[in-house]
Amino acid sequence: MQSPQKLTQLTETHRPTLDQALEAIRTRAYWSPHPEHPKAYGESAAADGLAAFEALKNTRFDLSDQPGTDGWVGGSASEGGEVSPYGPELGVSYPHADVEVLLPAMRAGMGAWRDAGPEARAVVCLEILARISARTHEFAHAVMHTSGQAFMMALQAGGPHAQDRGLEAVAYAYAEQTRVPEAADWSKPQGKRDPLNLSKSFVAVPRGISLLVGCNTFPTWNGYPGLFASLATGNPVLVKPHPRAVLPLAMTVKAAREVLAEAGFDPNLVALAAERPDEGIAKSLALRPEIKIIDYTGSTSFGDWLEAHARQAQVYTEKAGVNTVVVDSTDDYKGMLSNLAFSLSLYSGQMCTTPQNLLIPRDGITTDAGAKSYEEVVGDLAKSVGGLLGDDARANALLGALVNPDVKARLDAAAGLGEVALPSREVTHPDFPDATVRTPVIVKLDGAKPDAEAAYMSECFGPVSFAVAVDSTTAALDLLRRTVREKGAMTVGAYTTSPEVERAIEEVCLEESAQLSLNLTGGVYVNQTAAFSDFHGSGGNPAANAALCDGAFVSNRFRTVEVRRQA
Amino acid sequence: MQSPQKLTQLTETHRPTLDQALEAIRTRAYWSPHPEHPKAYGESAAADGLAAFEALKNTRFDLSDQPGTDGWVGGSASEGGEVSPYGPELGVSYPHADVEVLLPAMRAGMGAWRDAGPEARAVVCLEILARISARTHEFAHAVMHTSGQAFMMALQAGGPHAQDRGLEAVAYAYAEQTRVPEAADWSKPQGKRDPLNLSKSFVAVPRGISLLVGCNTFPTWNGYPGLFASLATGNPVLVKPHPRAVLPLAMTVKAAREVLAEAGFDPNLVALAAERPDEGIAKSLALRPEIKIIDYTGSTSFGDWLEAHARQAQVYTEKAGVNTVVVDSTDDYKGMLSNLAFSLSLYSGQMCTTPQNLLIPRDGITTDAGAKSYEEVVGDLAKSVGGLLGDDARANALLGALVNPDVKARLDAAAGLGEVALPSREVTHPDFPDATVRTPVIVKLDGAKPDAEAAYMSECFGPVSFAVAVDSTTAALDLLRRTVREKGAMTVGAYTTSPEVERAIEEVCLEESAQLSLNLTGGVYVNQTAAFSDFHGSGGNPAANAALCDGAFVSNRFRTVEVRRQA
Structure with missing residues (x-):
C-alpha cells in the first residue's frame, strides 16, 4: 500500500530540488545539485565506496524479491561474467528472468503508480537519485570497472553528471504531464439559453513497460535519461544492461526497487533483465507486445533495427556518428x-x-x-x-x-x-x-x-x-x-x-x-555537455533520433486521457 | 524580403489572441475567438460567401505563382473533378505540380522562415487563420459540397471549429519552441579558480517539408492541426487534398501563400499537390527524402502503410476505430x-x-x-x-x-x-x-x-x-x-x-x-470535441497515433540547435 506519510516526506525533501530543476531547464543557466568533487561526499565516502564495491565482487547480486528468476548469469569470466577493462574479474552473478513471469509482474503496479500522479512519481524518482548520489563513490568503482573510464571520470560522468541527466528527465517529465490541469470546468455560452457545462478531468497515463538497453561505455549517463523519463511518466522500466556493464545498472535497479517499496509502490516497477552470453535478449524483448517504449544507446545497426522492427514501441536511439x-x-x-x-x-x-x-x-x-x-x-x-x-x-x-x-x-x-x-x-x-x-x-x-x-x-x-x-x-x-x-x-x-x-x-x-x-580554448570541451543547459545530440541527424533532454524526449512516453461529465 | 513593419503590425494584431490561446490550453476552460453563429460574420457574409463559392465553380483555381505546374487536374466529373455529394459538379481545375520543381522551391524559403523565430511564425499563422475566418461562409460552401456535411455543420465544423484547432496547434507550437530561451549565459564555478563561462544560443530548426494528406469528410478540421503545427515550427507544408475534397484546402493554401508573401516570406512555404484520378501521389510523396513530416487522416490500411514505410518522416495518423x-x-x-x-x-x-x-x-x-x-x-x-x-x-x-x-x-x-x-x-x-x-x-x-x-x-x-x-x-x-x-x-x-x-x-x-x-444527456455530444479543452483522440490506442493537440503533436516537428561559445 502507498504510504502517504512517506510521500509527504519525500515531497518536502525533494520538491525544492524539482523546482530548481524546472527553473534550470527554463533558463538553461548553470545548475547542479550533485557535487563533482569526490571529497564532497564526506570523510569516509572514498573508503566506504571502495569497500562496498569490493564486497559486491564474487557474489550473487541480491535482487531476491524480483519475480521470475529462473537461474543466474554473469559470474566468472569463463561463465561470461563481467571483467574489468582494468583486468580484474568482477565475478558478480545476476538473476536471470523468465520474462513470461517478470513482465506481468511489472505491469501489476502500474495502476497505483499512475494514480499517484506526476508529483509523487517525480519525488520518488528524486529519492532514487538521492540514494544513488549518496553512493557516488561506490558507483564510480562500478562504472570504472565496467566502462574502463578512469576513476575521476567514472565518478563525475558516472555519478553527478549521470544523476543530473536523470533529474533533468524527471523535470521534463513533470513539466510535460502538468501542462494540462488535473481538472477543468468548461462552460460554453449559448446566447440566451443556459450555457453548456462540463466538468473534465485529465490523467497522464503510461504507455506500458519501458525497456532500457544499456551501453558499455556510459551505463548510467546514457541510461538514466530514458529510465527516469519513463518511470516519471508512469511506466515500469525493464533494464537490460550491456553484458559487460551490468553492475552499475543492477545497483540502480536495486536502489529504485528499495525506494519504490518504501514509498508503498510495487518494487517490480523497475526490474533487471541480465542475460546469458550470446542470449541476445534485447532483440526478443524489443518485440514483445508489453514493451511500449525503448531507450537504446549503441551501434547504428541495432538502433536502426529497433526503429524499423519494434513498431509497437516508441523508440529512442543514440547511435554512431562522425564528429x-x-x-x-x-x-x-x-x-x-x-x-x-x-x-x-x-x-x-x-x-x-x-x-x-x-x-x-x-x-x-x-x-x-x-x-x-x-x-x-x-x-x-x-x-x-x-x-x-x-x-x-x-x-x-x-x-x-x-x-x-x-x-x-x-x-x-x-x-x-x-x-x-x-x-x-x-x-x-x-x-x-x-x-x-x-x-x-x-x-x-x-x-x-x-x-x-x-x-x-x-x-x-x-x-x-x-x-x-x-x-x-x-x-x-x-x-x-x-x-x-x-x-x-x-x-x-x-x-x-x-x-x-x-x-x-x-x-x-x-x-x-x-x-x-x-572557439573552445579553455576548460570546456566539445565532448562534454551539461544537463539542464546543453542538449546532448539534436535528434535531427542520423546520430540520434532524440535529444537529451527536450519536450519530445518525454511527451510521447505517456498519453493524456480525459474524462468529461455533464456538470 | 521580410517586412518588419508588416510583422510588427501582425504581432500587435494577433499577439493578444495568441496569449489567450496559450492561457486556454493551460486552463482548458471554454474559449474560442471564432464565432459559431453564421450571422456573426456580418450582414452580407452569407450572400458574399455563396457568391464567392459560386464564382469558383467551373474555373481554373488561381495558384499561378506556384512553381512547377505541369498541367491541370480536376475539372468536370468525367475528367475526375470534384462532384458535390449534393449532386452538382464543382468543375474546378487545379494546377498539377512537378514535384521535382516544386519541392526544391518549397525549401528555398526555409532559412528565412526559421530565422524569423517562433513569434513571427505564430502571428503569420494567425493572420492566415484570420483571413480564412473572414471567409467562413465561402469555406462553408466549399466544405459542404466536398464533404456532404449539411450547411450549418460545414460552417461550424469546417469554419470556426477547424480554425480553433489550427490556432490551438499554433499555440502549442509556440509554447514548445519557447520553452528554451533564445540565449543563456552559463557560468560554472570552479572553486578558487575563475568560473567556466559560455554564452549559448538556441534555435528551433525545422525538420523539412511537411506533407498533409487530407481527408474527404473534414478537409479543414482534420487538416488544420498538422498544417499549422508544421508551419508554425518552421516547416514548409505541401498540402495533398483528398481528390474529392480539394477546394477547401486549395482555398487554404491560397490564403496562406498570400499572407506569407505580404509578410515578406516565400509563398512557396505552403503549396498544393492536387492529383490526377488514380495517380496515388500520396504514396510516392510520402517516401520522398525531402518529406520529413506527414499528417494523415483516413483508412487504417494507408495509415499503417505510412507508419511502416515513410521511415524518413515523423508520421501522425488518425485512422479507423470502433467507438x-x-x-x-x-x-x-x-x-x-x-x-x-x-x-x-x-x-x-x-x-x-x-x-x-x-x-x-x-x-x-x-x-x-x-x-x-x-x-x-x-x-x-x-x-x-x-x-x-x-x-x-x-x-x-x-x-x-x-x-x-x-x-x-x-x-x-x-x-x-x-x-x-x-x-x-x-x-x-x-x-x-x-x-x-x-x-x-x-x-x-x-x-x-x-x-x-x-x-x-x-x-x-x-x-x-x-x-x-x-x-x-x-x-x-x-x-x-x-x-x-x-x-x-x-x-x-x-x-x-x-x-x-x-x-x-x-x-x-x-x-x-x-x-x-x-452521462451526456444535454447539448454536448460524445462525437464533438472542443479545441483548447478537449483532446481529440489519445494517440494511445490503434485509432490514432497522435492526439489533437498536445505537446507530443508539436515537439518532434522541430529540433533545437544550440551554438555555444566561450564567453
Missing part, C-alpha cells in the same frame, strides 16, 4: 591546441561526442601566433597531445582503459589508414597491469583523395582522429554538411576568427541539425 | 435517448467520433423511468432517432449527404447483419434532388454470438449503429476493453448511475488510453 571539428583560424592557437588535445584524449576517445575528423585547410590557417601550415597545425596538435599525455600518471588519469578488444583492433588498424602524425603509445597502469591503456593516434588524410573517404566518412570509435587536409574552409563546410547529413554527428566544433565563416558554419549546423561548439 | 457507448443505467432516460439519437444522426454518422456499438445488458437497465429491458431501450432509441429525423427539413439539416457510394453500400449491407431495430430512411433534399440523404440504421446484435462479432468488431463507417446485447455491464466492459485495444477508439461514451461502474469504466479507458464522455 567534426572545422579549423579555420584562431586568436588563441595555444588554447585551441590544448583544448583539442584534451578532447581527443579524454577516455581514449571512447565518447560518442569525441571529435574524429579535424578539417584543416591544406594551405594552412591564420592564428595569433602567425600563419600555420597544415603540417604545422597537425604537428603542433600532435605535440600538444604528446605533452598532455607524456606523464604516465596523468595519461592514466585522462585516458582510462580501452573498453574492449574491438576498440584496440580499430586503433591498431588506424595506423595503416594514412600517414601517422602521432603514434599511439602504450601506457602502463601502476595498479592494474592488465589494463589496456593507449594514447590516441592522429592520422593524416587527404580529403580530396577518394580512398581516404572510406576512413573519414565512417565512425572509428576509439582513440583515433583524422587530420583531414581540405582545399579550403568552404570545402570543409561542404564536407561537414555531407558528414552530418549522411553519417550523423553528436557534436560539431569549429575555430574561426571570421564572422562570415562563423555564420556559414552556424548555417550548416542549423540546416543539418547539429550541436555546435565555437 | 463504443456502454449503457448501464441512467437517471435521465429521456436525456440519454435524445443525446444518443443526435450523436448517431449528426452528419449521418460519418464522423470518426460517432458511436458505433451501443453495449446494452440483455437483462435491461435501471432508469429514472423504471427498469427498461434491452428491447425497450433499443426500441425507445429507435423511436428517439425516428422522432429527431421525422421532419425532412430537420433531417436534412442534421444528416447532410452521404459522402460517397462506399458509405451507401455499407449502409445497405448493414440491414443484413442482424435484426433491424430502426430501418434507414431515404430523405429528399428540397434543393439538391441528387443528394443521397439517409437516416441511420440501428441493427440488433447478440454480443455472445461469434457470428455477430465480425460485424461489431470492425468499423462500419457511416450511419450504422449496432445495439449489442451483452450479458452484463461487466461483459460490456470486457468487450469495451477488447474493442479499444484491438480496434482503437476515438471516443467512448457511458451511462451509469453507479459509482462503482463509473470507476470501472474509467479504469478501462485509462488503461486502454481512450477519451471518455460520461
